[in-house]
Structures are given as C-alpha cells and as structure tokens.
Amino acid sequence: MAARRVRSAPYLFIAPAVIAFTLLLAVPIGYAVYLSFREVHITGLGLGPGARSERWAGLANYTSALGDHELLAGAGRVLVYGGLLVPVMLGLALLFALLLDADRTRLRAFSRIAIFLPYAIPGVVATLLWGFLYLPTTSPGYYVLHQLGMSGPQLLQGNGMYVALANIAIWGGTGFNMIVIYTSLRSIPAELYEAARLDGASELQIALRIKIPMVLPSLVLTFFFSLIATLQVFAEPMNLKPLTNGISSTWSPLMKVYRDAFTRGDIYSASATSVVIAFVTLAVSFGFLKLAGRRAYGEDNS
Amino acid sequence: MLSAAPRGLRLALGLTSAAVAATLVAGCSSSGTTSAAPAASGPVHLTYWAWAPGLDQVAAIWNKSHPTIQVTVEKQASGDDLLTKVITASKAGSAPDLVQAEYQALPTLVSNSVLADISAQDGSASSKFAPGIWQQVTLGTNAVYAIPQDSGPLMFYYRTDLFTKYGLTVPTTWDQFKADAEKLRGEDSSKYLTTFSANDAGLFAGLAQQAGAQWWTTTGSSWKVSLDDAATQKVASFWGGLVKEGAIDNQPMYTPAWSKALDDGTQLAWVSAVWAPGVLSSSAPSGKGKWAMAPLPQWTAGQNVTGSWGGSSTAVTADSKNKAAAAQFALWLNTDPQAVAALVKDSYVYPAATDAQTGGALATAPDYFGNQPDFYTQAAKIAATTEPAAWGPNVNTAYSAFKDAFGKAAQNRSDFLAALSSVQQTTLADMKTQGFTVSG
Numbered sequence: 001m002a003a004r005r006v007r008s009a010p011y012l013f014i015a016p017a018v019i020a021f022t023l024l025l026a027v028p029i030g031y032a033v034y035l036s037f038r039e040v041h042i043t044g045l046g047l048g049p050g051a052r053s054e055r056w057a058g059l060a061n062y063t064s065a066l067g068d069h070e071l072l073a074g075a076g077r078v079l080v081y082g083g084l085l086v087p088v089m090l091g092l093a094l095l096f097a098l099l100l101d102a103d104r105t106r107l108r109a110f111s112r113i114a115i116f117l118p119y120a121i122p123g124v125v126a127t128l129l130w131g132f133l134y135l136p137t138t139s140p141g142y143y144v145l146h147q148l149g150m151s152g153p154q155l156l157q158g159n160g161m162y163v164a165l166a167n168i169a170i171w172g173g174t175g176f177n178m179i180v181i182y183t184s185l186r187s188i189p190a191e192l193y194e195a196a197r198l199d200g201a202s203e204l205q206i207a208l209r210i211k212i213p214m215v216l217p218s219l220v221l222t223f224f225f226s227l228i229a230t231l232q233v234f235a236e237p238m239n240l241k242p243l244t245n246g247i248s249s250t251w252s253p254l255m256k257v258y259r260d261a262f263t264r265g266d267i268y269s270a271s272a273t274s275v276v277i278a279f280v281t282l283a284v285s286f287g288f289l290k291l292a293g294r295r296a297y298g299e300d301n302s
Numbered sequence: 303m304l305s306a307a308p309r310g311l312r313l314a315l316g317l318t319s320a321a322v323a324a325t326l327v328a329g330c331s332s333s334g335t336t337s338a339a340p341a342a343s344g345p346v347h348l349t350y351w352a353w354a355p356g357l358d359q360v361a362a363i364w365n366k367s368h369p370t371i372q373v374t375v376e377k378q379a380s381g382d383d384l385l386t387k388v389i390t391a392s393k394a395g396s397a398p399d400l401v402q403a404e405y406q407a408l409p410t411l412v413s414n415s416v417l418a419d420i421s422a423q424d425g426s427a428s429s430k431f432a433p434g435i436w437q438q439v440t441l442g443t444n445a446v447y448a449i450p451q452d453s454g455p456l457m458f459y460y461r462t463d464l465f466t467k468y469g470l471t472v473p474t475t476w477d478q479f480k481a482d483a484e485k486l487r488g489e490d491s492s493k494y495l496t497t498f499s500a501n502d503a504g505l506f507a508g509l510a511q512q513a514g515a516q517w518w519t520t521t522g523s524s525w526k527v528s529l530d531d532a533a534t535q536k537v538a539s540f541w542g543g544l545v546k547e548g549a550i551d552n553q554p555m556y557t558p559a560w561s562k563a564l565d566d567g568t569q570l571a572w573v574s575a576v577w578a579p580g581v582l583s584s585s586a587p588s589g590k591g592k593w594a595m596a597p598l599p600q601w602t603a604g605q606n607v608t609g610s611w612g613g614s615s616t617a618v619t620a621d622s623k624n625k626a627a628a629a630q631f632a633l634w635l636n637t638d639p640q641a642v643a644a645l646v647k648d649s650y651v652y653p654a655a656t657d658a659q660t661g662g663a664l665a666t667a668p669d670y671f672g673n674q675p676d677f678y679t680q681a682a683k684i685a686a687t688t689e690p691a692a693w694g695p696n697v698n699t700a701y702s703a704f705k706d707a708f709g710k711a712a713q714n715r716s717d718f719l720a721a722l723s724s725v726q727q728t729t730l731a732d733m734k735t736q737g738f739t740v741s742g
Contacts (some may be wrong), residue, residue, distance in 0.1 A: 028562055046738055047409070137559045138559050245709035246709070249706055262382075264732060
C-alpha cells in the first residue's frame, strides 16, 4: 500500500497542471491546427439551407497565407516598428535602472514608481490617450508649438506612424523592463564595487565594466519578452486605426488574423495564418535564446 | 469597426454597451436553451439579441399584453459583433429566437443558414414599408427574412450662419456642392465644407446607392459583383477630385479632431443620415440651433432620390423552436402603432414603417433642430425617395477593403478609381475563394 501511494503521489500533484494544460492550451491549439486544414464550400448562390458546407482544404490555407503579400508587408512593418521600439525602450530601461542604482540618486522610490506607473495603464487606454495627443487640432502639445510659431510633426501618417506607435509602447514598457534590470542590479554583491573602487574605477567605469555585464542575463530576458510582444503587436495599431487613414486593417500580422476571422468570417485561413505566426515567433524566440545563451551565460553553455 | 446603422446612437451609448458586453459573453452560452417547445401549459419564452437601447422596455409592453408569449431582450454590443456572434451560435445550434440585423448583414446571415423564412407569417407587412426598404429583407426572392425596423435616409446638414457669412447656397446638385466647397476655400483657407471619411463604408455605400449603383446582383444561381459599376465610379471620382484639389478635407470622421471641427465651424456641412441630430448634439453641442437639414444634392437637377446609411431589421432564426410566435412579435414590434411609438421614444430609432415617420414622437423636431420645426415632415418626404440597395453575402469584406483602399487614397490624395477597382477585386476574389458562382 505504502509503495503504491508513493508512486501515485507525483501524478496526483502534476494532474491539475496537466489537465489545465490539456484543456486550456493543447486542445484549443489542436483545434486551431485542425481548422487550418479545412475550408468552407458554397454551392450556387449560397442562400438556401445546406448551401454551405465544410470540407478538407489540404494545404490550401497555408499556401495562400504564405503567398499573401499583405502578411509579408505586415511582417515588414512590424520589423521596422520593433527596430525602433526595442533598442530605445531597453536602452532607456537600462539607463534608468543604472541611475536609480547609483549611490547619489535621491527620491529613488518616487522615481521608480513614476517610471513604472505607465505600465499599469492598459494598452487600449494608453493608445486612446496618445491618439488624442497626436491629433494636431486637439493636442495641447501642438497648441503650444503653434503659439510658439512652430508646427509639430505629422505623426498619424506616413513614417510618423512608426514613431507614434513605438512611442506608446516605449512609454508603457520602459518601467517594467527597468524594474527587471534594477532588481538584478540590486543583487550584485557589494564586494565587487568595493574591489573596483579600491582599484580606482570611476562610477561610469563601474557601470560599464561591472554592472552591465552582470545584468546581461536580465537584458537578454527583457529583450526576449520585448521581441515576442513586438511580433504580436495588436492593441495599439487596432485602437489608433479609427483616428487615421494611415493604418490598414492588415497593418500587423495579428490584425490580419483578426480581420480574416471576424470581418471576413474565414476562421480557416485565419487559423492557418495564426499557426504560421506561432511558428515564426517560436523560431525567432528560440533562435535568439540559443544565440544569446552562448554569450550571456558564458562558459557553461559553450 | 462599427459599420453603418444608427451610428449616432451607438456612439452615444457606446459606453453603456461596453459595460454590458462582459455580461453578454456569459449570456451567450445559456440563452439558446430558453426557447422550450411550446407546452400546452405555461407561456412560450423567446430570447431576442439586439443592441438598440431601450428595447427591453418595448418588449415589456408586449409581455404585458401577451401573457402566452414572453420575450426577453439580451443586450448586445453592436451590429458587427452581433453578426459574428450569432453565426457562431447558430453553428452550435444555440442561436436566440430573434436577432436585430443590419440590412447589409442579411445576405451573410441567410448564406450561413441563420435566418428562417417567415413569408408564411408576415401577413400584409410589405405594404407598411417603402419598396426600397422591403426589398432588402426579401433579397429580391419570394422569401421574407426579417421585418424592417429602422432606416437611415441620407440628407445634407449644414451651418446656416456660416453659409450666410461666406455667401454659399444650399446645394441642390453635386455640381453646386463642388462649387460651394471651392468657393469656401477661396473665402477662408482654414475652413472646409466637409471631409471625405474613409473609415465608414456605409456612407459611401449610401452615396453610390443614390447614384443608382447595384453592387451585388443575381442571375439564376450566379452572383454578379460590380462595386466598380458606372454609378459608383461617378461617385468615387467626384469625391476623389474634391480631395485631390484640396476642396474638402481628407481626415476620418468620429475622431476627437472631427468633433472639434464640427463644433467650432471648421467644417460647415456634413452629408449624413436622419439620425445625425443625435451625433451633432453630442459632437457639436455649441452648434445647437445653427444647423439645418436639406435634401441630399442630386446628380441631375430636378431629380429627387437618396440613399441610406444604416438601418436594421428584426429577424427570426432557423434555430427558433417557436418561429410563428417569434414572427408575430417581430411584426408587432415594427408595425404596431403603440410599439413603434415606444421604439421612437425609448430606442431613438427612425422607424422604417411609413405610417410612423410622422406624428407621435416625431411630430416635433429634435431639440437640436428647434429652428427647423418641420424636420421630420421633410425627413419623411426624403425617406420615401430612398433608392433600393443591393447587398451580397460578403459586405463585411467589401467594407473592410474599402476602408483600407480609400483610407490610403484619401491620405495620399491619389486616384479614387484605382482604390475602387482594388475594392472590387478584393471582394470578387473573396467570393471566388469561398466557392460562390460569381462573375465580376
């Protein structure tokens, strides 16, 4: 009896996790993959009962998803957006974390909260607020510029759109990344700094030669998160769209999935596109982790 | 996102809708089971998915006088959301008994086998509506898929004080409209007559309808898609020309900047529908008493036709176990004088039923148009001139393609005809992909 109980206990413990994973993740993913191989078929005008049926599509949804130049163009736009967003956001996060960590910094707790606070504002709300500020006739910023005899940049059209969108994400995301980096800065043993100072290192040298290399794993982690968030950008362009002619319904790959599924009513091709996006995200993320792992975690991996 | 329909109402009530949206998700899963088979004892229970405000109060009037048929209204977010939701529910066999459906969504719903044909129960309903409206609920067949509820005939709204100030005449033709737009730019370069907005295809559809466009038609078992027909090309190149020469603005409607432009008189006019007073009173509160309404400008002088922007109907679903009772309610709701009066008062709709368009709650002009006491008398006359619309089974795809293509063209002030042709190609290709027998 005792032996049996010992052996079943581990299964009992992992059961909730396995059941939750199966029901909430594996089954829906499996269903989406199944749907991606199906299509609807219509006979005649498609108005009578039974005129619409579902059938196997083979790889048709995948070939049309991969051959869709809008999806590719959307991926390109997201790359430009990410190229703008990730370096600026992480650069600012690192800078703020280092400043907060410096010995002479005052009002540390207040600054930390002030920088972190935008992260607590939901993306949709942030987008609406910023959208208001981007419209020249309603924005107080443009009003001030106008009074000074200057005209502000057009952020809701052309390439200004990338700045407008990246700015919302930078505003919202810097605080979170800063906290992650700051936390790992605080865990660096003080002896290292003492040794450096005894060797005559300046604060700047300490930051560059000790702090940044020591928090490299955190930087890798925040870069990893930012990369995934970038590939999945949806809420910001979706909510800025009604304010401008400059964002199409397929601006980002996920917006295209949304349009296909809920505007065109074609859940089959939307599923196929989702599967493609998921694969690309996985490949890019793990490719990066593998690459970064060698450098960031040093000897034990190489 | 939101397309067509009593937009003003939706905007005004958007917050309320958002608040109830969460509850609805829960309601979705349970509502299908409420329509039990008619038992000898006890009343029949019907569920009704709709987004118009105050419908529950109208249903309460029915419930009081019809103890054997009890209707429960379940509030929905908006037309587009409801379309997707009801198609999904129908696939699962759990659609409600009744749904509110926008006219342009009816072919999509019928094509997905969501709706029941209620031609056996509709009685003499067709005589109570303008032919252009009734044709939209039959899809030109012998079937009847819904009872019309409200309509949105297009009209021309303008600032009387500023028209006088700049010496503009109220345009009766589109040529005069163009002349006004250009004259105004010459008088004051900070003002625009109006804007061309690419974020709502419903308005463009109404304008094309006025010009005589027939976007989707059928012959035998084959569809014909012609979003780029001669009438629509005329409309597209007219507005494209105005945008290109800078005679009108190119920024979208329903933005804070747009509201401000209407409120402070930067834009002097708005081509809109009968529900515009609701939008104007919330977007341009300081213009109260300064705006007036006139018939839509015409393509040929002396002509008298309009298109419509939005409007919805009440449909019975194929899943309903009490189709006769549901049809009886739909008919009562949209034709009974007491019901329609309540619809006007509590749901703020402009009734599709011809008799109800004057008198009752519509005897006096909306508050915002106090300077135009015969507002609704004029509106009823204009409503009677509505040209028929021709909707197809993938209006949503066409609307989304319109927003993308015309948004880009408006932004770049480039060729609207090229944009129109891309909308046509996208819509046609989508129907082909779905397997429809179709020609362009």
